Amino acid sequence: MAALFGSRVRRLRTAAGLTQAELGLKTHVVSTRITQIERASGAKPTLELARALDVALGADELLVELWPYVYREAFPDWSRKFMEYSERAVAVREYAAHVVPGLLQTAGYARAVLSVGLTLSSDAQLEERLAARMGRQDRLNAPDRPELWVVLDEAVLRRPIGGHEVMRAQLERLLEISAEPHVTLQVLPFEHGEHDAMGGSLTLLTLPDGSEVAYTEGAHYGQLIEDPGEVRRFVLTYDRLRAAALPPFMSLDMIRSVMSVMEDNHRGAKVPSRTERRRLAQEQLQQSGGRQLRGGGRRVPRRGPRT
Numbered sequence: 001m002a003a004l005f006g007s008r009v010r011r012l013r014t015a016a017g018l019t020q021a022e023l024g025l026k027t028h029v030v031s032t033r034i035t036q037i038e039r040a041s042g043a044k045p046t047l048e049l050a051r052a053l054d055v056a057l058g059a060d061e062l063l064v065e066l067w068p069y070v071y072r073e074a075f076p077d078w079s080r081k082f083m084e085y086s087e088r089a090v091a092v093r094e095y096a097a098h099v100v101p102g103l104l105q106t107a108g109y110a111r112a113v114l115s116v117g118l119t120l121s122s123d124a125q126l127e128e129r130l131a132a133r134m135g136r137q138d139r140l141n142a143p144d145r146p147e148l149w150v151v152l153d154e155a156v157l158r159r160p161i162g163g164h165e166v167m168r169a170q171l172e173r174l175l176e177i178s179a180e181p182h183v184t185l186q187v188l189p190f191e192h193g194e195h196d197a198m199g200g201s202l203t204l205l206t207l208p209d210g211s212e213v214a215y216t217e218g219a220h221y222g223q224l225i226e227d228p229g230e231v232r233r234f235v236l237t238y239d240r241l242r243a244a245a246l247p248p249f250m251s252l253d254m255i256r257s258v259m260s261v262m263e264d265n266h267r268g269a270k271v272p273s274r275t276e277r278r279r280l281a282q283e284q285l286q287q288s289g290g291r292q293l294r295g296g297g298r299r300v301p302r303r304g305p306r307t
Helices: 002-016 020-027 031-039 047-057 062-072 078-088 107-115 123-141 154-158 164-177 228-244 248-268 274-287
Strands: 091-096 147-153 183-188 201-206 212-217 222-225
Touching: 002 031, 002 047, 002 062, 020 031, 020 047, 031 047, 047 062, 078 123, 078 201, 078 212, 078 222, 091 228, 107 123, 107 164, 147 154, 147 228, 154 183, 154 248, 164 183, 164 248, 183 228, 183 248, 201 228, 212 228, 222 228
Parallel strands: 091 147, 147 183
Antiparallel strands: 091 201, 201 212, 212 222
16 A cells, blocks of 8 residues: 555656656755655654645545555554664563553563454464564674563553463563663553553664664554654654653552552452352351251241141
C-alpha cells in the first residue's frame, strides 16, 4: 500500500508538471521527503501530509482515502530496520501502553505475549520469535549497553499476562532490572487520565551520531519514523509522559503494591477442597437446624417417632 500510495503521488505530480522540490514547497516538506514517499523508502506519510498532498495535486480525496491502509498495513519486515537501529542505539526510551517491553520480558511472559494474535503459523515459529526476543536482551549486558528509560502504563502492571506465576516472575524481573544503574523505570498511573500516546506504545532511539528515530506500535501495526520533524514531536510527547509519571522510587513502590494485591487475590481465590466444602456445609446446616449430610452429599432423612 505504501508503494501504491507513492506511485499515485508520482503520477499526479508528473501530470501536474511539478518537480519534487516544487511539491515539497506546496506541502511544506523537503524534497527528499517527497522522494521517500514516491519510493516507499522512508517513514510513512502522516494524515496531515496526505491531506496536503491531496490538495496540492488536486487528487479529489484519493490520497486521503488511501492513507489509512498505508498506516495500518502490517508487514513483519517493518521491524527489521527498527531492530538494526536498536542494536546501535546508545539510548532507548520506551512508553509501554499494554505489555512489558520486549527488552524487559521474562521468557514465560514473552511466550504468553507472542502466543496471541494471528501472526504465528506454527509452534516452531513461536520458538524462533521467542529465541530472537530473548537474544536481543543480551544487549543490556554488553559493554556498549544503551541507557534505558521505560515508562509503563499502570495497565501493564495490572493485566495478568500468562497467569499468576508468570506475572509474579515478570514483576520481580522489573524490580531487579530497575536496580541497574543504566535503567530507569517509571509508572504512569491511571489517575493521570488521557495523554498523547494513548493509541499505542512508543520507542525513541538515539543513535551514535546523535540522530533519533521513533517507532510506534499497536496490536496490528508498527511504524518507523525517521523524519526529524516528526521525531521531534514524538520526543516532546515522551517528555510529557515522563513528567506525568511517578518518580522512580514511587514507581517501584507501586509495583510492589500490585504484587502484594495480586498475591492476596490469588490466596483469596483458592478453591476449598471437597472435604472443606462438606465441613462448611455441615456447619451451616447444623446452625440452621438442618439435617446432616452423608458422605456423598445426600441428606439423611429424619426418623419419625417410634410407636
